[in-house]
Amino acid sequence: MIEVRGLTKAYGENVAVQDLSFSVREGETFGLLGPNGAGKTTTIRILACIIPPDSGKIVVNGYNVVEDPLLVKAGVGLLPERISLYERLTVMENLLFFARLYGVEEPALRIKELLNKLEIQDRADELVSKLSKGLKQRVSIVRALLHDPPVLLLDEPTSGLDPISAEVMRSLVRDLSTQGRTILLSSHNLWEVQQLCNRVAVINTRLLALGSVDELSEKFLGPPKVRLLLEEVRKEVLEAIQSVNSVITVERRDKEILIGVKDPEKAVPVISEAAIRAGGRILEVSVVRPGLEELFVRVLKDEMGQDSSGG
Numbered sequence: 001m002i003e004v005r006g007l008t009k010a011y012g013e014n015v016a017v018q019d020l021s022f023s024v025r026e027g028e029t030f031g032l033l034g035p036n037g038a039g040k041t042t043t044i045r046i047l048a049c050i051i052p053p054d055s056g057k058i059v060v061n062g063y064n065v066v067e068d069p070l071l072v073k074a075g076v077g078l079l080p081e082r083i084s085l086y087e088r089l090t091v092m093e094n095l096l097f098f099a100r101l102y103g104v105e106e107p108a109l110r111i112k113e114l115l116n117k118l119e120i121q122d123r124a125d126e127l128v129s130k131l132s133k134g135l136k137q138r139v140s141i142v143r144a145l146l147h148d149p150p151v152l153l154l155d156e157p158t159s160g161l162d163p164i165s166a167e168v169m170r171s172l173v174r175d176l177s178t179q180g181r182t183i184l185l186s187s188h189n190l191w192e193v194q195q196l197c198n199r200v201a202v203i204n205t206r207l208l209a210l211g212s213v214d215e216l217s218e219k220f221l222g223p224p225k226v227r228l229l230l231e232e233v234r235k236e237v238l239e240a241i242q243s244v245n246s247v248i249t250v251e252r253r254d255k256e257i258l259i260g261v262k263d264p265e266k267a268v269p270v271i272s273e274a275a276i277r278a279g280g281r282i283l284e285v286s287v288v289r290p291g292l293e294e295l296f297v298r299v300l301k302d303e304m305g306q307d308s309s310g311g
C-alpha cells in the first residue's frame, strides 16, 4: 500500500532522510519512530506529496508520488505535525472549506457524520481559536477523513495532548485500523507505537531497525528473562535450571537467577519445578521484560557505535 525505496531528501547541505526503504501493507498500522530531527515529518510530507523527494521511488496506494501526486493525494488523509486549520473560522466553516477542496459530495452530511463519530458535534459552530489542542486535533482528524481515504498519515498524533485526549486519539486510530485503513504514524513514544502498530521502522536519517516491537526487543536486547529469587543458590539448582530445554542463558546475581528463555510464560512452571526438584527454595518468581525506552536507546546507541567504527 505504501512502498518507499531508496528515499533521500536534503534541505541544502542538511540531509534529512538518506536511502530510506520500507513498505506498509494494506490494512497495517505502521510506526515511524525516531528522535527529534530523525526525518519522520520529512518522510510523511513526501508521502503526502507536500514536498518532493530528491531521489527514490515512492508509491502510495498504487500511484507514484512524483508522477501522480493528485491521485496520491486523493487516497491519503494527512494529520500534520502542526495543526493546520483557520483559527478565525468556525469548525464547520473550516471543514466545509476543505470538503469543497476535496470535492466531497454532500459535504454538510459527511461533516456531521464525522463530527458525531468524534463526539464533537456540539462544537461545530465554535471558532477554532477557542478550542483546546485536543479538540483541534480531533477537528484535524475530521479534516483528514473528509474524502474517506484508504491511507492515513498521522504525524505525531498524540504529541502535546493530555493523557485523556491522547487516549481518545489512540482509540480512534484503533477504530480506523479496524475499518481496514492503512495507517502510518510517527511518534517518539515507543510505548504508544507498541500499543498501536503491527510493525515499526526506527529511523535516524537512515533506517536503523524494522520489525514488530517484540522482534526488535529480542534482536537488540536479547530474550525476555525469568527471574528466580532463592533462599540459597546451590550448584545443583543452577545445573537443573541449565538443563531445562527452553533455557537459553543463565545468569546468577547473589540469590537471584536470571534465565533467558524464548517463551517465559511457558517456561516459568518448568523452571520452577526443576529448581524445586533440585532442592531449591523459591522466594519469588517473575518475568522480566526489558523496558521499551531501553530498546530505543539501544537501537540508537548501536548506530552510534557503528558510526564511530566507520561502519
Ligand code: ATP
Binding pocket: 011, 014, 015, 016, 034, 035, 036, 037, 038, 039, 040, 041, 042, 043, 081
Ligand atoms: P521531530 O521529531 O523533531 O518532529 P522529525 O523526525 O520529524 O523531527 P524532520 O522534521 O523531518 O524530523 O527534520 C529532519 C531534519 O531536516 C532536521 O535536521 C530538520 O532540522 C531538517 N528540516 C526539516 N524541515 C526543514 C526545512 N523546511 N528546511 C530546512 N531544514 C529542515
